[in-house]
Amino acid sequence: MADPRHPRDGFxxxxxxxxxxxxxxxxxxxxxxxxxxxxxxMLVEVAAGNRLRILIARPQSRPRGxxxxxxxxxxxxxxxxxxxTARMALxxxxxxxxxxxxxxxxxxxxxxxxxxxxxSEDVGRVLEELKAARLPGPLALVGxxxxxxxxxxYAGLAGATCLAEAMVAVNPPVDLEACVRCLEEPRNxxxxxxxxxxxxxxxxxxxxxxxxxxxxxxxxxxGTVRRFDACYTAPDGGYSSAEEYxxxxxxxxxxxxxxxxxxxxxxxxxxxxxxxxxxxxQGTAGGRLHxxxxxxxxxxxxxxxxxxxxxxxxxxxxxVEAALGAGNPSTPESYQEPRPQQGSSERxxxxxxxxx
Numbered sequence: 285m286a287d288p289r290h291p292r293d294g295f296x297x298x299x300x301x302x303x304x305x306x307x308x309x310x311x312x313x314x315x316x317x318x319x320x321x322x323x324x325x326m327l328v329e330v331a332a333g334n335r336l337r338i339l340i341a342r343p344q345s346r347p348r349g350x351x352x353x354x355x356x357x358x359x360x361x362x363x364x365x366x367x368x369t370a371r372m373a374l375x376x377x378x379x380x381x382x383x384x385x386x387x388x389x390x391x392x393x394x395x396x397x398x399x400x401x402x403x404s405e406d407v408g409r410v411l412e413e414l415k416a417a418r419l420p421g422p423l424a425l426v427g428x429x430x431x432x433x434x435x436x437x438y439a440g441l442a443g444a445t446c447l448a449e450a451m452v453a454v455n456p457p458v459d460l461e462a463c464v465r466c467l468e469e470p471r472n473x474x475x476x477x478x479x480x481x482x483x484x485x486x487x488x489x490x491x492x493x494x495x496x497x498x499x500x501x502x503x504x505x506x507g508t509v510r511r512f513d514a515c516y517t518a519p520d521g522g523y524s525s526a527e528e529y530x531x532x533x534x535x536x537x538x539x540x541x542x543x544x545x546x547x548x549x550x551x552x553x554x555x556x557x558x559x560x561x562x563x564x565x566q567g568t569a570g571g572r573l574h575x576x577x578x579x580x581x582x583x584x585x586x587x588x589x590x591x592x593x594x595x596x597x598x599x600x601x602x603x604v605e606a607a608l609g610a611g612n613p614s615t616p617e618s619y620q621e622p623r624p625q626q627g628s629s630e631r632x633x634x635x636x637x638x639x640x
Contacts, residue, residue, distance in 0.1 A: 294599070295551075295578040298589040304553035307582030308475075311594070314587075316364035317371050323382075328413045330406040333396035334386055337361075338410060340419070341370060341380045347420040350379040351604065352448070354407065356429025356584065358482035360389035365428055365454075365584055369597035376601060379419055383410055385431075392490045398520045401430055401460060402533030404438035411447040422449040424604040428584050429557075432456025432548075433535045439546065440538025450607040451546045452600040455554055455584050458539065459561040460530035464510050466556045475556055476508055483512045496520070536561065542569040545607040549596060551581030 323339040351373045361382035370380035386399035425448040427435035432453030457463035484501035513526040523529035586596040
């Protein structure tokens with residue numbers, strides 16, 4: 285019988301939410317919990333004319349460290365998975381920092397460029413500013429989807445100078461070209477249309493405050509994420525094409541250089557981040573990179589019957605606490621999922637947008 289504490293087998297989808305598509309879509313439509321504590325706002329200059337707004341929540345008890353969360357494509361610090369994980373971190377005694385990437389979370393006036401998957405230096409700037417502000421160490425990173433690619437790319441390029449002491453990447457598209465090709469398959473037409481619509485809507489908001497070269501961002505005309513990237517993201521980021529952008533912005537080529545214990549968590553049934561993108565990286569990074577692939581969970585879904593509902597958030601916190609408390613274990617099997625905090629509840633706020 286499978287050990288229920290084993291990370292691979294620990295996730296059990298809610299009985300009413302089985303299947304990759306339901307796991308991917310429904311959790312993003314459900315109300316998110318309230319943080320339960322006021323957020324402190326900090327502006328971090330990451331490049332000339334570009335600032336990020338990050339939100340800092342502190343626990344009532346003496347902090348155990350600082351957990352920095354980075355959202356995915358079309359998301360923000362207000363995304364449900366960000367708030368759920370931050371709340372779990374607070375309850376466990378961590379300072380929880382939620383990062384809004386460039387233009388996200390209502391920060392269009394704080395940036396002069398679009399955000400993209402290669403801006404991993406932004407992650408490093410956030411960590412530098414948190415250390416300068418004397419937030420309690422150790423620092424740990426958790427990135428979701430595109431945010432997972434960003435944190436992995438940052439740590440891989442930084443090597444021994446990485447300021448985070450442990451990291452988790454949830455469903456990261458470490459090979460952007462392969463993931464975009466998967467998104468272009470007919471079975472993923474819903475996700476293709478949705479992401480394109482979200483990107484076009486963001487660009488329309490940005491154009492209300494500054495000029496962005498390119499055609500009108502009409503979802504029906506742009507059609508695909510690849511075309512959006514070809515028209516806007518790549519030229520804005522200094523790339524000659526979407527394909528050059530995907531190649532240079534992917535975290536995959538840098539994973540072997542990781543110098544900190546890192547958990548890469550991605551469900552085998554993710555609709556558009558396929559299991560094959562991780563195969564070349566198993567056994568790299570001198571044993572510091574641990575790949576855990578539950579059979580189910582969809583794309584950043586992981587909605588279970590028990591509490592906490594968002595299993596991946598608990599798994600990420602579990603990994604960070606064990607990695608920092610007991611060095612760098614040789615296998616992820618030593619990580620047991622803690623029981624939820626007694627008396628914890630999820631007070632709801634407004635529903636979040638699908639896949640944000």
